[in-house]
Amino acid sequence: MNKRSTLGGGTLLALALLFIGLTILFNHALRGWRLDLTQNRLYTTAAGTDRILASIKEPINLYFYFSEKTAAQLPQLKTYGVRVREFVEELAARSGGRLRLHVIDPQPFSEEEDRASELGVRGTAVGASGTQFYFGLAGTNSTDGRAAIEFFDPNKEQFLEYDVVKLVYQLANPKKPVVAWLSSLPMGPGFDPQTGQMREPWVVYSEAQQLFELRPLEPTATRIEPDVNVLVLVHPKNLSPATQFAIDQYVLRGGHLLVFVDPLAQSDQSGAEAGNPMAAMGADKSSHLTALLSAWGVQFNPGEVVADRAHALSVTMRQGEPPVEHLGVLGLDKGSFTASDVITAGLSNVNVATAGYLEPVKDTKVHFEPLLQSSRDAQVLPAARFRMLFDPATLRDGFKPTGRRYTIAARISGNVHSAFPAGPPAGVTLPAGQSALKESARPLSLVVFADTDLLSDYLWVREQSFFGQRLAQAWASNGDLVQNALDNLAGSTDLISVRGRASFTRPFERVEKLRRAATDRFRAKEQELEQQLRETEDKLTALRSKGGKQSALILTPEQEQEIEHFQTEKLRIRKELRAVRAGLDADIKALGATLKIINIIVVPALFAVVALLLAAWRRRRRAAPANAPLR
Missing domain, CATH: 3.40.30.10 (Glutaredoxin)
Structure with a gap:
């Protein structure tokens, strides 16, 4: 005998109350719980x-x-x-x-x-x-x-x-970040011995003074205060071992570093002599920081300059002469920037001059991320070719692109070892109770540019005098690039670790792929039909005008039949053209119809079938004990 169970109204009410109670309980107990199922983890914070x-x-x-x-x-x-x-x-x-x-x-x-x-x-x-x-x-x-x-x-x-x-x-940290600035170039205000007048600070230096607490450091400095958020090194040259050791220890303690090196710094006044401009041309104007860069996993060759034919700018060497392309003066565009890094994102163009290139040291364990790169139409040339260059056109002689993109700026992070494994150099005494670090206490946070000239005013600003005030109008993004780097490095390590992520807006990739395929497929047919239409119209026009105006009024039956044939053909081709153009979206519409059928019919039908099978299975289980033989 089969027994059928029914649920009374009281039982249904109890189940409803139980469901509401569990919902309220879970709403409070699981408050703050979130599950991010998006492909790019858009709702998961760093x-x-x-x-x-x-x-x-x-x-x-x-x-x-x-x-x-x-x-x-x-x-x-x-x-x-x-x-x-x-x-x-x-x-x-x-x-x-x-x-x-x-x-x-x-x-x-x-x-x-x-x-x-x-x-x-x-x-x-x-x-x-x-x-x-x-x-x-x-x-x-x-x-x-x-x-x-x-x-x-x-x-x-x-x-x-x-x-x-x-x-x-x-x-949360309202105090202005402290930026220590060590430069061997005359970037700040002071007396210019070449002109005999007071010089204005470089625009990039003035902007940094407004945004940060800027502390100039002498190249002979032997200590970097612990409250410094960012240390900036511009064209480090002939630094004493004591100064290099101070920089080394600052970096190992977790200090953030922004470095500008150059194989040929145009603003370097080394070897300058009054009345003898040729003396400075032969002087060494390269940066010297090989030991520290190598310890940080960066290789820089001060004897080579990147020449890039695709990004070469035209310059005027002498007054009255036409401008000529200079393979060493480059105008980098958006294709040269790393779009996923906050330092270079959103920039329009950056100009560099006689820039070097950077490479990760072989087998290094640091993370080396390029920020600025040349095109593939580039080659490195000896820096000596640029020192006494009178005609930039000669740089094209023997120019052979390597097909390689050279890194002009990079971000480096990770754990490193000291450049002074034997301890402090001679003459350096550490304070009582302090020992020299041998490896990173915190991961390295370093940004390196293989060019110092990008900081120079002439490569990115035009200066004007307005009622005695100096106004600078930017025509390149060099200043924004430097401020982005300072702004990023001046934050905490946690802030620097917050990187760009994928866009929230997801394109319809399948639809776009179908659209491109349809365009390619139908474009050829469309061009063929348009050519047939033009030929038919030309034949029709020629036939009507055949024999002059008078004879055109009297047509033979064969001519009339041929004209009618051409008109029919013209209508057929125009109709086929309309069909081809309408067919461009056919696959997309078919995909949309398929998705609608799946969402509206197939998925509910599957759920219905599963529900029916589950109900049948439960009915059989209830019926099994009732049909069992009595003992």
Whole structure:
């Protein structure tokens, strides 16, 4: 005998209450639990981000300004706005209450709009009416410090995490970073013995003074203070062992380093003699830092210059002469930059002159990441060919590209050993209780450029005098490049570890592939039909005009039949052309129809079949005991 069980209303109500109770319980018990199933881990923050959030000591207020109503008219910005808001909300949730997020939709002529402008978030006019669209982030800390991202550029989406975390880091650490600057080139203000006048500081040096606490270091310095965030070395030359040892120990302690070396520094005044310009041409103008660079896993040859035919700029050597391409003066474009690194991302062009190249030392264990590279139409030439160069055209003599891209700038990271394995050099005495480091206490954080001339004003700015004030107008991105490097290295190691990630916007790769294939397939047919159409029209025109105006009015039956045939052929070809053009999207439409069938019919049908099989299996299990023989 079969027994059928039924669920009463009370049982169903109990199950419903149990489901609601479990939902509420899991909502509280699993609060903060997240599972990121995206391919590029878009919702997983970097470990450095988590450490920066944990290090916040006092609450920080974040104000996310987003004109949501206006964004409805801008689909791309609306989608990206959702992405940014979700990411900022994620940071606030992970901060343990240290980040207080305020999402604001500023209305026109409102106090919120005035507050946004006050905090540094700018509006952008959109639409025919010029409505102000706000899409930025501002922050304040307990000491009235402020920082802002004035506008979230969708083109910099891969650096979203870095930009937001950098803002949080600056508010959590409001003190200006300390940058120690050691240069053998005359970059700062002072007296110029060549002109006999006071010289202005280089623009890149002046900008660094405004953004950081800049401490000039003499080339004879034997100590680098522990509060220095970044040490900058420009054209290090003839440094004493004591100075090199101080730099070595600073790096091993975890100090961040920005280095500019050069095989032929144009601003090096070595060998200069008043009234004898030829004396300086033969002088050694290369940087000397081989021992330290080798210990850091970097190889630099001070005797070779990168010549690049694809990026050569035209220069004028003497007044009155036409400009000529100089294979050693290069205008690097976006194809030369590493787009995934925050230092070079977003730059338009960078100019270098007589630059060298960098390579990782063989079997080194450091991570060597190129930042600037030449084209493949390049070759290295002896630096001696550039010292007394009167005609740049001669550089093309015997020029043979190697097909290799030469690295002009690189980021190096990892653990390294001391360049002084035997201990401090002679004459150096360590303070009591302090011992020399033999290897990295913290991973190396180093950025090296194989050119110092990119810092020179003549390669990237034009200077003008405006009512006695010096104004510099940039025509290349050299200054932005240096400031990006300083800004990045001035942060903590955790901030530097926050790198660019993949874009949130995913293209329809299969659709684009189908579109390209269809275009290639139908384009040939379209061209063939268009050629047939032109030939048919030409024949038709020739036939109608045959015999002159008078005879054209009287046509033989054969001519009339031929004209009718050509007109029919013309209509057929035009119809076939329309079909070919319509067929360009046929595969895409077929793919869309297939996906709709799978989503609407196939998937629900599979679930239904599985449910029916499961119900049948359960029914058999219940029926089995009832049908069992009685004993």
